[in-house]
Amino acid sequence: MNFWTFPSLRGVTGGSWVRKPESDHGADVITGLATDTRGLKRGQVFLALRGARFDGHDFLNAAVAAGAPLLIVDNERAVSPALLKDARGPAVLRVRDTLRALGQLASAWRAALETVKVVAVCGSNGKTTTTRLVHAILSQRLRGSASPRSFNNDVGVPLTVLAARAGDQYLACEVGTNSPGEVAALARIVQPDIAVITSVGRAHMENFDSLRAVAEEDAAIFVDLRPNGTAVVPAGEAALADFLKPVPHVVSFGASDEADLRLTSVEHATLADGRAGLRLVLNGRGVFEVPLIGRHNALNAAAAIGVARRMGLDDEAIRAGLLSVTPADLRLQRRTVRGVDLFIDCYNANPESMLAAFQTFSELAAPAPRRVLVLGDMLEMGESAARWHEEIADAAARVGEVASVVTVGEHALRIAERVTRVHPRCRPMILSQLDDNHAQRIAERLQPGDAVLLKASRGVRLERIVEALENLPSVAAVNAA
Template sequence: MKFWTTDKVRVAAGGSWIARAPQGEIELNGLSTDTRSIRPGQAFLALRGDRHDGHAYLRDAVNAGAALLIIDRPEVVPPGVGGSGGTGAGSGVFSRPVAIIKVADTGRALLKMAGVYRKTLSRTRVIAVGGSNGKTTTTRLIDTLLATKLRGTASQKSFNNAVGVPLTILSASGSDQYLICEVGTNAPGEIGMLAEVIEPEVAVITSIGREHLEGLSTLEGVAREEAQILTYLRPGGLAVVTADAPQLAEHLRCVPNVVTFGRSDKADLRLTGVEHVTSADGRVSLRFTVNDRQTCTLPMIGEHNALNALAALAVARRLGISEGVIGDALAAATAPAMRLERVNICGIEVINDAYNANPESTIAAVRTLASLGANAKRRIAVLGDMLELGAAAPDAHREVAQAVLDAGNIDKVVIVGHLGLYTAERLARDWAYGRYVLESDLDAGQAKNVAALFEPGDLVLLKGSRRMRLERVLEALRERVGTTAGCAGTIRPAVA
């Protein structure tokens, strides 16, 4: 948004003036929805959410240097401020004069502005990354590969919803050579709404799994929703999709340019070998082979991350990155926070995969735990509820328990949440209570209780849905060792 003026914002947002800037048209240098990070000269858009309303922070935005306020609650502006011919709200209302635009809905206005701005990015290759699992890791890997030779912008954190996607687009520069947007969904129609704004040249679907079944119902429903990203591919665009999801087949019939990846024999980029390897200094990486020809190293754990790397490889090839550069960049990549992130705290090795969970990703994490820790004292899985699964929740949690039992080498399971009763029900048929334990919730006290179970030499997995906030166990562990052992938690080389 660096070249936009206040009036261009008004037109793009479909708004009207409440108050114009006293100095007339202003060149803006960006847009923010958070007064904690706003910079002088930016526009502030007051979003309303479940817990916060940006309209409550208008004065904070002005004090931080906002040059323009975009609102949909004009009643928050006192009578007499602005109007069709008015100028900026003065010191009686805010600390200084400021321009104000009224729109019907600030959320919709944000999408409108992003859609208009997207059409100005004529020299930018736009990539959309969707799928049930692996979106953030794949986005980071694509960014890592492309950044070796090109200049661009990628989604920060997991900015994949109706707020994060437009903010990502608006953060791009007109001189960027690529833009990567992560795209998520909670309900039918959300991906289509976002893809229409993104208009990708390359669309990635990493996987199809049991996500948000309360709204999407079945795997076919998930595939239908994720495939909406393909509907808005620009002419000549490329679809990079998993070959391991037969539910996608019917949605690919009208897509002329498709590259598939996966374990399937039919995949264009086929994962023909993958293993964890340990270096001389104890660091664990993935070594995988593509089509029985190309071998790559990725400094991450979890065999499914090799599939994410294949998707990134396909995108990098599309944008002209050479095979040698791709291999070197993969070998230097890093995992996003709380995605199989390994942390060593005083000899207790923690695999922090607590950002989110569904059945497929949880089973993959359990298998990763089982494949590592040959020298560990114990393997312990801390498993939180998998949410938004609807009627499928009981069987899904039992399935995770079965994966634990099938692994054969997991020594203890800590189950957190009410849905975990189904996990416990299945474990109880084979294990005595004590090998598995139940925590109905995870407040600060219970997090400390869980952290107290761990001993030096243990390898611990944290995995659960975002609302479970299992990272609190990690915080409690840091507090415990920091106060009782005098040992501060540090990230250290992973051990086998």
């Protein structure tokens, strides 16, 4: 039976008709599903979700105007009488809860994708980059798709699955978590053939009481591995050992001798086309290049290579795929704006990702005449927040001589104190929070030739400094305050 029919969608969700479709088929008019009318295409079902600051039921008329043949709602009263009376109007299906219905539809569609190999990517750091690497490589030889942006939660994962096509050969799906139990729920939807854990680190520790708990959460992805499935994991990660015992196939990556894919050499290099990136050697013989900075990205690349080889791709395709990848927004991007060398890494932050950013900045920004650190709080760190910010403060002081340090947030204050103690000539700017005026002031302090690291959790929104620098009226306005 075709999945994208009116009876099928009603059966999967257990809904009831508020307005019946004109036909029981729908396969000739339904082309997929969307939850945002701004991107809805004619033929896509509109499912009305609720969020903290929006209600999809407020956009039913916009969905109709965009050509939705079916509206899925859980608030029947939001459907206007005029819409129901319109003879050309769409069918309307009422369900108990639209978020739950979204998961039900994704689970059913995943079950129908019999020939699609699903690669699920979990972990504390590097999920989005690794997903992009996997997609870039697999697309060299196979048909498939991947999570857009960071679609890794109970909305993004179902939408990623529902966007897959029946004739595809792979789906690279990022799976994230903020709280215990979230990976297990998403694993039941994606039913992966290959499950990657990029790293086990101190992320979202507000909701996890130990690294063991973090590992247990991510390892829940293995429970729903399909028969003969494969786990791709960091070598020597003791916290994962017990959870890997039932897994049929395990491929490990890392720098240790026990790794199946062993990084024997990693260096920053200028690639053949002139871009900056990494050159890495696996097992002493396989040389690969990737246009990403940060030595930690060699581990993400190794994980992606492990997936690709498990999917049957040769090294020629792998090399071409790695070279085709582009950095994800706000994840250790290096950009020059008005002569300022920016290292933009402010999508997320935890101790491990902060330390990796410091290492990269210390290495690549060494020749700059002035180096500037702009650092914000690591959020969701729980009771250990103060201790871990102390650790990061010590590491920031070891980056080397810096001309200025800007900190944003209560805990990041410790970083400014430590850096200025070690580097007395460093000029501090200490902010409790960042607004547009602060971003403007920071941008105006920067000079052409400066190297600047922007690193914080997403909630700090350090990217506003980049926007302020881009919008300065002239190069002459970029000067030291």
